[in-house]
Amino acid sequence: MFACASPGAKTKMRTVQDTKGELLNKIRNRTAKVGVVGLGYVGLPFAVEKAKVGFQVVGIDGNVGRVAKVNAGENYIGDVDDEELKQMVLVDKRITATTNWDVVPELDILVIAVPTPLTRNLTPDLQFVERVTAEVGKRIRPGQLISLESTTYPGTTEQIMLPKLVLTGLVPEKDFFLAHSPERVDPGNKRYTTKNTSKVVGGIGPHSLEVAAAFYGETISHVVQVSNASAAELTKVFENTFRAVNIALVNELAMLCDRMELNVWEVLDAAFTKPFGIMPFYPGPGVGGHCIPLDPHYLEWKAKELNFETRFIALAGEINRGMPAFVCEKAFKLLNKLGKAPSRSKVGILGVAYKRDLSDWRESPSMEVIKQLRAMNVAVTYHDPFVPQFEEHELAMTSSALTTEWLEGNDLTILITDHTGIDYKWVAETATCMLDTRNATKKLSVQSRERVTLL
Numbered sequence: 001m002f003a004c005a006s007p008g009a010k011t012k013m014r015t016v017q018d019t020k021g022e023l024l025n026k027i028r029n030r031t032a033k034v035g036v037v038g039l040g041y042v043g044l045p046f047a048v049e050k051a052k053v054g055f056q057v058v059g060i061d062g063n064v065g066r067v068a069k070v071n072a073g074e075n076y077i078g079d080v081d082d083e084e085l086k087q088m089v090l091v092d093k094r095i096t097a098t099t100n101w102d103v104v105p106e107l108d109i110l111v112i113a114v115p116t117p118l119t120r121n122l123t124p125d126l127q128f129v130e131r132v133t134a135e136v137g138k139r140i141r142p143g144q145l146i147s148l149e150s151t152t153y154p155g156t157t158e159q160i161m162l163p164k165l166v167l168t169g170l171v172p173e174k175d176f177f178l179a180h181s182p183e184r185v186d187p188g189n190k191r192y193t194t195k196n197t198s199k200v201v202g203g204i205g206p207h208s209l210e211v212a213a214a215f216y217g218e219t220i221s222h223v224v225q226v227s228n229a230s231a232a233e234l235t236k237v238f239e240n241t242f243r244a245v246n247i248a249l250v251n252e253l254a255m256l257c258d259r260m261e262l263n264v265w266e267v268l269d270a271a272f273t274k275p276f277g278i279m280p281f282y283p284g285p286g287v288g289g290h291c292i293p294l295d296p297h298y299l300e301w302k303a304k305e306l307n308f309e310t311r312f313i314a315l316a317g318e319i320n321r322g323m324p325a326f327v328c329e330k331a332f333k334l335l336n337k338l339g340k341a342p343s344r345s346k347v348g349i350l351g352v353a354y355k356r357d358l359s360d361w362r363e364s365p366s367m368e369v370i371k372q373l374r375a376m377n378v379a380v381t382y383h384d385p386f387v388p389q390f391e392e393h394e395l396a397m398t399s400s401a402l403t404t405e406w407l408e409g410n411d412l413t414i415l416i417t418d419h420t421g422i423d424y425k426w427v428a429e430t431a432t433c434m435l436d437t438r439n440a441t442k443k444l445s446v447q448s449r450e451r452v453t454l455l
């Protein structure tokens, strides 16, 4: 099937060097056609980066609305520049999007960035990776590189994807290449973007590694090669586990400081003046987003399979998941001081996004805070300039305007997300009472902070 016959010449079998050489050439002269599966927070910025340096990019996504938006040059991801997307789609015509999998054989490289959520039981839910792999597997052709960027447990690329990709009879490391290169993007981070954040790459073998490293090296300043795909998968889940554990440590300190009547923010700021042996992490109302609350559970699940208990992960998860309850407990104490029963109280939540200056409210601790307050019959409203409305299961809310009336009308305002562009001096001085879970009012004078309680 892969014999390449030229008229009058002896049939010459194509070697891996031929296949790899062709793909490497296409990568180097940027004629390789790049498919990006999943045009979300990870996929769309990646597609734009690749298109900007000259690659022809085809986005594949099951979401018809997203595909239509991309094809119209309309941006819907904060980390993507509106004008750059327009330029790439409408002017340079280097990005198109489709829902049709039949485009797969036309592509040289497929980068997969689909969700890797958890099931209700906190176990890995790989249905998106599996579905995509099945679609690609049906259409794979010789000479392609497939790279999984979704965060997942060690072994996914080799044990879940690879068996589905060889069903057509193609030989990995000879006919096609397979790698894992975890995405490290930090949404909203202006200093470190996809382009200047080093990229870890692991292949299912040396040829896959070489091709994948060459592909990523074209646009990313530093590519870190590891010995296999599982090592790359573990690198990513470890990075997020490291964050989850350290956040849990400072969250625990915050709860202890509350009992000791000490200011945790002051203690941490003092501790972080030490120039070595420590790095800054700050407490908050809990962890949110698509990474920190989820990824450590991927590792925890894998460890259990090997009869190994990851105690740090379990403990960190327990502490971080308990933070919304701690916030509510502090809120009820403040309302009590004001002589207000929860069922007669109005609480305003300032910021519902999981992180500053983002519109993403997935897994945001604000959801849990709102649910717990509502369970005590508190009347809850919110304001978030980035989230005009949201709907999560039975919880559907619309943002209130940030006005003097709203702040004065709330018995308590709880700051959950410290978006920039909000006048916190005015908020702190206007709110009837305020619980600041992010120390956003740090720079205000003692007078301005008179009605502010910190986490």
Ligand SMILES: NC(=O)c1ccc[n+]([C@@H]2O[C@H](COP(=O)([O-])OP(=O)(O)OC[C@H]3O[C@@H](n4cnc5c(N)ncnc54)[C@H](O)[C@@H]3O)[C@@H](O)[C@H]2O)c1
Pocket (backbone or CB within 6 Å): 037, 038, 039, 040, 041, 042, 043, 060, 061, 062, 063, 066, 113, 114, 115, 116, 128, 131, 132, 149, 150, 151, 152, 183, 184, 185, 186, 187, 290, 291
């Ligand atoms: N968002 C982040 O900050 C971030 C950072 C690093 C890594 N990651 C990881 O990257 C992966 C993607 O995350 P995201 O935040 O970009 O997700 P997302 O939800 O923003 O985007 C995923 C896209 O995949 C599409 N999709 C889902 N199933 C599909 C299918 N079967 N066929 C075609 N398209 C399909 C969805 O329609 C969606 O547009 C996850 O594994 C995540 O953990 C995310």
